[in-house]
Amino acid sequence: MNPPILLEAERVRACYGSREIIRSADLYLREGELVALLGLNGSGKTTLLRSLCGLHRLSGGRCRVRGIDCAALREKARARLICYMPQRSGAVYSIRTEEVALMGCNPRLPLFGMPGEGDRKRVRSIFEQLSIAHLWGSDFLHLSEGQKQLVILARAIVQDAPAMLLDEPDSALDFVNRHLVFTQIRSVVQGGGRCGLVTMHDPNFALAYCDRILFLQNGSICGEVEVARASRSGLQTALSQLYGNVEVLEYAGGYAVVKS
């Protein structure tokens, strides 16, 4: 039996002014699933993600997490259902890593409340889970981009929302750190009770770390592959539709994509 659907978007439509960016997008995420959203620049990836988050007003359709329509919710209630990982965090002042991660407690705290000792213990164990315990107490601004994203991932885990939406979390990272961060994201999503939708540019990373890939073109989802069940030729057809001539190679039990 399939795991339950945690996030379900139906006929999502989004506009900037009179310009329609997302025409009609339907998608769902099951528990434990990490799904990639691939598309060229300007295809509407970020707009779709922001619309699902509630950061961009929907012009039509709806997005439900655990059956709850998110558009009707205030920021705080929504933050208990959806967490978001930006390309990079906007912190501009020195702040300790654990304080950044503790910000994830906000949706569960009263307006004037402060995180307690229990929350700090939880953050500590999450830091250990992500192998960043040594970063406890360091200045967030002095970390490498990869370390920063792991701290932001820790914050998302603290937030403990069923739907994780990630906006090109690897865009500022080097090759090694991209693998490191995606490995951790994948294990967090598979850890139970969560699903993840991640926008990215590199199809190789999508093939290596995601369960399904959605292809976005001209504001609608034009294709979908389930990585484990896809054949080489099926992948080649789907990817060529988006990227033009590409070659899918079998490599070490998986697939690799090269532009031909």
Next chain:
Amino acid sequence: MMPGTATHSKDLLCFLAVLALVGTAFLVSLCVGAYPIPLTELIGLVSGKAVNPTARSVFFTLRLPRTFMAAAAGFGLSLSGSVFQTVFRNPLASPDLIGVASGASMGAAYAIVFWGGGMAAVSMSAFAGGMLAAVLLLGLVGLSRRRGMATFVLAGIVLNTLAQAAVMTVKFLADPERQLSTIEFWTMGSFSNVTAGKVRAILPILLAGTLGLYLLRRQTTLLSLDEDESRMLGVRTTLVRYGVLLCATLLVSGIVCVSGLIGFVGLIAPHIGRMLLKRNNFDTAVFSGLVGAALLLAADCLARTCSAGELPVSILTSALGAPFLAYLLIRKGDTI
């Protein structure tokens, strides 16, 4: 060893050092002035022994309120300056640069000329002026659709200019004999007219503003992230920003209505705070407040002693502040 213990004790040392500085400056400020009160006499006054009645009168009606006010003003301006810099995500934001202070002084000038210049009217009008500037600032930034750092500074310049135009208009209409000089006193800042009554009247405002900023301290830190990021963490950014701004404006307007405009303290002290503590949270804001208190106490002591008459305190804070800004400009370092 817990990581962070070493920095924790270093923070404590910084706090103790600045508290000692504030204490010393407070004592010196109680002693110096046109009528000097020696330390021995001060001890007599505090312990309630019989001393010279002139010294007693000077101490309780002028010196103590003035010293307290200078310390509270330094603390409040720097605390709110630190909060402004955090929520605007801009190390150059301060109550005077973004128009709140000049909005408040516009309100005060208006009350001096058109409402008879009573203490209550001036305070309320100053508060309304400051708040109006803050609301207009947010409105202007909202209209511009740009969320970058420069937007707030540019909007602040617009509001500052507008408020100055309003102040000039009021000045033009003012009675040159009395009202004009009262307005001039406002724009240069001084603690020479502070009385115990004025301090008592504004103390609740200052406490309310400080309490509000204390309660909103965690939300303030959340606002230092990107707009999207803080919203996705469950912050109703516009509402919280208004709340924080209301409290900070309450504090600044409360101070400004007694002391007049005091430049640069609210800008510099938070920088010193962040440089020393190497982080930015509410502890840093409080630390910056203490730094500001020490700075303003020292400036007020100089204002009383370095010339025959009283020097407006803004002359000293600006003369101190500009070189410090120049230092921030040229020093080697990655972050401001």
